[in-house]
Structure formats: C-alpha cells, structure tokens
Amino acid sequence: MNALYIVCGLGLTALVAELFNARKILSFLVIIGLAVAIGLTIPELGTSVSYFTNMVVFDNFAMAFSILIMTVTILWFWMAQDYFNQDLAHYTDRASLILFTVAGGILMASFNNMAILFLGIEILSLSLYTLAGSKRDSLASNEAAFKYFLMGSFATGFLLLGIALVYGATASFNVQTIAATVVINSATLPAFFYVGVLLIMVGLAFKISAVPFHFWAPDVYSGSPTSVTAFMSTVVKVAAIAAFVKVFSVCFGHIAPSWSLVLKIIMILTLAVPNLIAAAQDNVKRMLAYSSVGHVGYILLAFLSQPENSASGIFYYLSAYSVASITSFAVLLQVEKLNSGTDIVQFNGLFKRNPLLAVAITVALLSLAGIPPLAGFFGKYMVFIQAIDKGMISLTILAIVTSLMGAYYYFRVIIAMFLQEPAGGAITVSTSQKILIVVLVAGMFALSMVPDYLLELF
C-alpha cells in the first residue's frame, strides 16, 4: 500500500516540480522514490492486508505484480532519458503521466472491488492516451493517440456494462462476494450474468490486446514515440494481464467451463495471427509490437490450462518478457536515434558498428524466442508443462509452431546485424545507457539461473 502512496506522491510532486525548478533532479527523485517503494513492499510479502473498506487488497499477488511494475518502470526511466530531454517544456508533465499510469497499474493488480478495477484501468488509460500523442508534431503519434483513445473508451464501455450486468446478478462489486455468490448460486445464475462475464472478457481482452481485439495495438505501438511504446508493451501489459488473471481466476474461476471455449478461440487466434503478421514486418518496432501481442497468446495458454493455479507461471513469463523487451527497446532507441528509422535495414551490420548493442539485442531476442538457457525459455517451458499436464497437446503443438515463427522473425534482425554490411559508421552509446544494457543482459541471465525466487512468491 505504501507503494501506491509513494507513486501517487511522486506523480503529484512531478506535476508541481516545475514550480520549484526541480526538473533536473526529478528523474533521480523518481528512480529513488520507486526504489524506496519497492523496498517497502518486499518486507510485506507474505501478508495480506485490505484497505479502504476492503476495496483494495495487498496480498502476494498484488505486491508481486506491483514490484514487477515498479522495477520495470525504474529500468524504463533509466532507458528513456532522451525522451524526457527532447522536450524540456513537457519534462515534468510526461514524468507525472508515467507515474499516474504506474499508480493505475498498481490498482489493477490490487483491486478487490470492480469499481477500483475500473478506476485503475481509467487512470492508466487516460495517462497513456496522452503519452501516445506526446510527439505533437508527428502525424503518426497523433493518429496513435486518437486511435488508442477511441478504441480504449469503446473497450471501457464493454467492461463497464459487463460489470453492471454482473452486479445485477450478484448484487455486489466486491470480488470475494461475487466469487462466493457464483459458487453458491452457480445453477441459478441468470443468462445476463454470463453476458456480463463475456463483456468483461471483451473489455479486458482489448486491454491485453488479444486477437481479435488487438487492432489498435500495432498502429498505436508503432505510431507512439518509441519510449512510450516500450512502456506500453511492458508495464502496461503486465498491469492489464494482472487484472485479467485476477478477474477470471478469482471471480469467475468457478464457472470456467462457460467462458473457456471463448477464451480458447481468443488464445488460438492470439497465438497464430500476430506471429504470422510479425513475420512479414520490415520495421523492427512494428515487428516488436506484433510479437508483444503474440506473447499474450502463450500467457493465455498458461492461464487457460489452469485458471486458478497459473499466476506464478504467468508472473515469471511476464518478468522474463519485460526485461527482454526493455532490452530490445533500449537498443532500438539507440539505433533509431542515429538513423532516424527503425526499419530492419538500419540494423544491418550492427555487430560491427557496436558489438555491445548487437550482442545485447541478440540475447534479448533469443530470450523472447524462448531459446535456452535464457529466461524466456523457462517462461515458455512453464506454459508448456501446464498445458501438457492438462492434456492440451494439440494446443501445445500450435504454440510450438508459433514459437518457430517467432524464431523466424527475431532471427531476421539477428541475421541483419551479423551478416549484412554496416549501414553506417560506429555507434557511440552514453555510459549510462551502456551500464543499463549490461544490467539488463545480466538480468536476463539471472532470471534464468534462479527462477525459484520468483516462482515461490505465490
């Protein structure tokens, strides 16, 4: 809970930082603040305390996801220095918007009441709509913001109607009460309750960008400033999936048979479609956007196989995914800065231009492709083991085929970097970014060496 206070406090501080001419130390302040918030949360692991008349619960699930969200945010702040420095007039606005997004994300992981879920999603989304359009002079950025806003509010409408219908059937917004009512009255639930469940699923599927509700994602991801894209495809994704898992495992886990077929179709599409399309992309940023949609498919497979017992596997998968994604975006930013483009040809000969960047993004892409011994492999391994345990062999084979497609498009970048002639001179990277990249690569190896610590959180 302290984490939430600190993040909101930091957000407000950022809003007024301009008044006190504190812009220069803001970034530093934010990183320290988030680190303190993480430090305060870790000792609380193992407890479960509810706040605000049981509207918010900080149990291990909520705290683990909050820690992940904040850790990735720290790494992101470190990575995105250029994004803030580009436009000094909006430095503090951007920082505060990011922090409010994080606050929304934490609420999405810790809600115990549908109203808080809605509130969390809205806090997160509204800040993001603005961030997506933060490159004001770029048409693509404006398009991204507008598209994201239209689609996002549409999805929120679905979600809200769903919550209302579920309220109609269970007379409660409280997660536990809904769950209990579902268990007791499972035979006599009215039809509109199930409609409500499906509408909530649609609403959240928009947020996690599952196919066929993903259409906004590629345009928004590729139109937004690259730093914001990195933020969306890591922090925001983690928060959205946390909310999804919590709603469907806790509230509606008991009636899984009624929605699992729909989710299965969504999952199959989410595995197949984005991976196919990603293979045809010539723009690395867009490729990463589609691949990030594709990864949701594996997470849904894990969730679908064991709705009530998959949180730790999903958490590990997301951790591995987030670190690898941030690494690839960190390298992408460096390449983009120099070449003013993110096409695959800009990566030609990167190994010769800057070996550190090339090796770092190679490790990240191998992790995303699920090649051992990197963290991404263990994430996928846990998905497969859960699915095979429940006899979903044909779906696992599908997941393997899509993993191969994944390897295909990740390797296009790798081949370009190692095989082609350099597309320009050597790239110099600032020391702070160098350190960040080394830390991230070490993180990917560390995650794979000691996954037990993460898996035993809950």
Added chain:
Amino acid sequence: MLTTLLIFFPLAAALLIFALRSKQSHALAFGAACIELLISAVVVYQFKTGDAENLRANFQWIERIGLSYYVDIDGISLLLVLLTTVLVPFIILSSFGKSFSKPSTFYGLILVMQMALIGVFVAQDGLLFYLFWEIALIPIYFICLIWGGENRGKITFKFFMYTLAGSLLMLIALIYLYLHTPGVHSFDVEALYAAGQGLSGGEQGFIFWFLFAAFAVKMPVFPFHTWQPDTYTVAPTQGTMLLSGIMLKMGIYGVIRWLVPVVPFGVITWGYTAILISVIGIIYASCIAIVQKDFKRLIAYSSIAHVGLIAAGLFTLTATGIQGAMIQMISHGIVVVGMFFIIDIVFDRTKTTALADLGGIRNVAPKLATVFVITLLGSVALPLTSGFIGEFLLISSIFQYRAWLGALAGLTIILGAVYMLRTFQKSMSGDTNTLTASVTDLTWNEKAVLYPIVVLIILIGIYPAPILSISEPAVAKLLELYSPLTAIR
C-alpha cells in the same frame, strides 16, 4: 566435481577469451582445449580405477520446474566426451595460420560449443540434457553465420529452424514423460525411463516419433537431412568439423540414452520403420555422393550415408549394433575431421573445391596425398582401419535383423569405395594443371593435426579393444531392459 570441471572449464576459458580480446586468442583457445584434454584423461583414470562415484554430481537446481543438476559419466558418455576433448584441440589447431575477423569471438564460441557438447554427453537429467542440447545450437549457428561462405544467411537459418523444430518436439515429449514419472515428478533419467516404460503402446509410439524427430534432424537421417549438405558446405571449416565430427553424434547419443531405453515398446514397434528409412538414406546419400562435383558436398553426403548406417545398427537393439555404433561414432568423428581438413587445405592452396578443376596434387604434395589415402581408406572401411570395425559390426547386426536390409546396407561399402576412390583419382592423381601445380605440401600445424589423426585411424583399426571395453558394460546394461521383450520382437 570432476565432471562439473570438465563441463565448465571450456566456458570459463571462453569468457576469458571474450574478455581479453587478445590477438593470441587462437593460442589461448588451443591451450584451454589441451588442458581440457588433460582433465578428460584424469576422468578416464578415475573411471578405470573404479572411482566412478567421484564423477557423479546431483543436486536440485530449480525445484519448481523439476530441474536438477545431475551429471554422471558411464562408458557411453565417456567415449563421446573423449571424442570431444580429443577433436577440439585438433579443430583449433587446424585454424592456425588463418586470419579471422574478431578471432576472440570465433575461438570463444568454439569453446562454448565444447562446453555444451560435453554437457549433452554427461547430463543425466532430462531437462538439463535439453538445455545443453539447445545451447549447443547457438555457438555453431553464429560460427556459421559470421564466418561462413556465400549465401550463409539463408542456409544457416534453415539449419537453425530445422534443429529448433526438432528440439521443440523433443521438449514436448520430455515434458510428457516428466508428468508421468511416478511419485514426485522429476527429470532424473531413471525416473523418465520408468515413466516411459509405464506408458501404453500408443503413447510410446507418439513419444518415439517426437524424440526421434529431434535426433534424426541432428544426425541427420533421411528425410530430415535437407539442411545438412548446404550447411556443411557453407560453414567455415572449423564449423563443419564441429558439426560433422562431434555435433551429429549428439543425435546418435540421444537415441542411445534418451530414446531406446525410454520407450521400449515404441522402439520395437517403430524400429523397423526407422531402420528402413536409415537404409534408404544410406543408398540415397551414397548415390548422390557419386554424382557430386564438389569435394566438400561429396563428403557431406557421404556423412549422411555413414550416419544412416549407424542409426540402422542402433535400432537392431543388439549389443553388436550398439557397440558398432559406438566405435563407428569415434571413427567417423576422427575420419571426417581429417577429411574436411584436407579439403580445407586443398581449397586454401587452389581456391576451389570443384573436383573437375583439381588433379595431380599427388605429384606436388606427396605427404598430403598419403594422408588423404589413409583417411579415405578409413572412410571406406578397409580392414585394419578404424572404419572397418564399426561398419562390420553394424552391417552384421543389420544382417541378423533382416538379411536383405543387411545386404542393402552393405552396399554402402561398395558405393563408398566408388565415390571416394573417384574423388582421389580426380583430385590427387593425373597430371597437374595450372591451379594445382603450385600446391605446397603440408605445413607444421597441418602435420600436427593430420599425422595424429592418421595414427588414430590405423591404431583403432588394429586394436579397438580398449574402446569397445569402455562402453561394453554400459551397453549391456542398456540391453538388459530388452531381454524380457525379445520374445515379442
């Protein structure tokens, strides 16, 4: 402890080489490979003196996902570890005198590869085996991608995708077995054996094919071989040596350790099919080898034929067949490394590997020609060369299994003689031409690689008993499992 040192010493050396970025990377790598050879000699000593307990290490690594660090060395593992530790110094030595861009990366990757190969051969935990199996793919992929020849991007990528697809199928099979282990789930080799043997016939069949796919791609057995000729041709010579000399043995070893004992009913049911496609592969690859115009491609196809014979012998499930496979793996590893090195030497001097452009090298480089003859005879399995022992055992085991299959498989010797002798004739004998007239004879490092190889080929051919005796108890133990089942077969 010793086994752990054996696995991770090359990795430590590789990291050191990466970090130093020295101009002398080749010497450092060679030194590390020699030290590794010494370590493996100590392992042999321990093994022989019965201190086998010291070679085992077993502790839980990641409990939640069932991964243990469990390594051990038995006779089968030991032979392959020795093959690796003996060949890698030669492979590194063979590159002396060549210049590579980024040499520290090149030699570091070779040592990382060695680490993964040894890990594959000693892992006794299914998931650990899988990890090393996959790790082995990464360095060789980059060796081929960065230092390979023309059109390497597409070719090495095909190689990568084939092996990755096979591996992922194997992963499914391993997880399936893991989930059927009795009691607390574990990837322990014995537990996986118990799990596999407890499955129904249909399930064993499905596990058989999933595992076989991974191993067949790696070897490669017809019809999973299409990545191989191109990759061997395009890879830098050291990469080709690693691929053909050691890496393809991963597939054969996989069959011995992780397929045959795991699903006995599956193997008995489908073994015939596997032998059949292997024998088809032998004939097919030999015929294609005969019409090859390129030296390197020819050896690549001959490699498919040899591996087909090994695979066919394995699935006869007899001591003769598996022992034959063991010794033939050693022999093939040595012979093929020598052969690819000779091709590299010829290419180095003449800048061509097209057989039509060669000829008469014998006149200008007699030492090279002599070494080539002996290596060639090892390859066509002339008695008193190492190739003979293995091929004889393998063919006789197939003959016992089905006489007509044995007869067909035996054609490999005749066809092999046809294409190998033709190669010798076209490249070495005849008159010199403008390209070959200036060929110089072997240099010091080439001698240092090829002479020991020639000696080994003859030595093993004359006195194979030590090698056979190392693997014999392990093979007998493996086949014990099948003795109650022979009635069905």
